[in-house]
Amino acid sequence: MKILLYANGSSENHGCEAIKLSTIKILGNNHQYFIGTTNEKYEKLSNNIEYVNYTFNKKYALYERIGKRLGILKKVKGKYLLDHFFPYFSQADISLSVGGDNYCYEDAGWLYYLHNMAIKNDKPSILWGCSLEENLIDINMRNDLSKFHKIIVRESISFKTLEKMGFTNIKLIPDPAFVLDLKKPKVLKVEDNIKYVGINLSPLVERKEKRDGIIKENAINLISYILKNTEYNILLIPHVVTATNNDMDTLLEIKKTFSNNKRVVLIEDQDCQELKYYISKCDLFFAARTHASIAAYSTKVPTVVIGYSVKSKGIAQDIFGTDDKYVIPIDIIDNDNILKESFLWLLKNKEIIRKKLYNFMPQYIELTYELKNVVDEIVNGVE
Secondary structure: OEEEEEOOOOOOEHHHHHHHHHHHHHHOOOOEEEEEEOOHHHOOOEOOEEEEEOEEOHHHHHHHHHHHHHOOOOOOOOOEEOHHHHHHHHHOOEEEEEEEOHHHOOOOHHHHHHHHHHHHOOOOEEEEEEOOOHHHOOHHHHHHHHOOOEEEEOOHHHHHHHHHOOOOOEEEOOOHHHHOOOOOOOOOOOOOOOOEEEEOOOHHHHHOOOOOOHHHHHHHHHHHHHHHHOOOEEEEOOOEEEOOEEHHHHHHHHHHHOOOOOOEEEOOOOOHHHHHHHHHOEEEEEEOOHHHHHHHHHOOOOEEEEEOOHHHHHHHHHHHOOOEOOEEEHHHOOOOOHHHHHHHHHHHHHHHHHHHHHHHHHHHHHHOOHHHHHHHHHHOOOO
């Protein structure tokens, strides 16, 4: 079978990488995969994977820079030039729009454009592991969503939103990245006799913060408290290293504050399976990136997420029955003690949370393999 995965970024976003590797794990290595990427140079070559680069539209870049200010170039085609994807939709037996939170943003036109290629080729299509923001589902998005053979929703808040709107082509299955394998790095930066608190922060949450600098202030205050009052060491763990949205930029600034303290360790960029290994070695974890939190949940690490959208709340609710305490909405972080207070709650309740994860995660993770049945049934025409 030939399978096209499109609308995902490159493996510089290790969430995209985790979805790609986990999808192949679930569906099987015996297929030919065509996979979209924003940076082919970052991808690891494989015999059964052909990468398709998104071609950046330079005119769009010019519009982004000066067009809005000057009111020109308003009719420029989207961010990417996408017509070279058409032959891959033609060859593929099925196409998967690797949803994630793609449909949670206002600039969804490029997603419709790609999906129309599947429709024009009369090929089945699935929106794969998505979350959706109800207030963004306008008439154009509804029209596009209705044309998918199946919409796989990864958390129940988004599922209930679509159900309420009358969609019937929907199914609730956890994010495929829950099945991601972990891999021990060749050069380890952790020791078995030391306990770690892991911290993942990102420029994305900083751009959404209530007051400039409040996230870094919280992180520095949290780390200072941990170093002074506990025996924990700190792991600063990136999960996205794209040029314009690089977690390392944020984490390096925090590391500089503790540059002379060997208990604060910055983990260098590596593949998603190695990053998952480091996350699994944490006793407690704070995550800004959704797939960093998925790596933690799936390895039974008590975790608090700094959240900015429906996806983090929905996943937490499905696992714990509530997002209260498990997700800190970015818009309530208004003083520099929020993360420290959350740490104290996590520390107090860590054994209860860990027990919940050990009891819950095996059957939850097993649900992701239902994805293979969905694909097989659609391709074989027996859905």
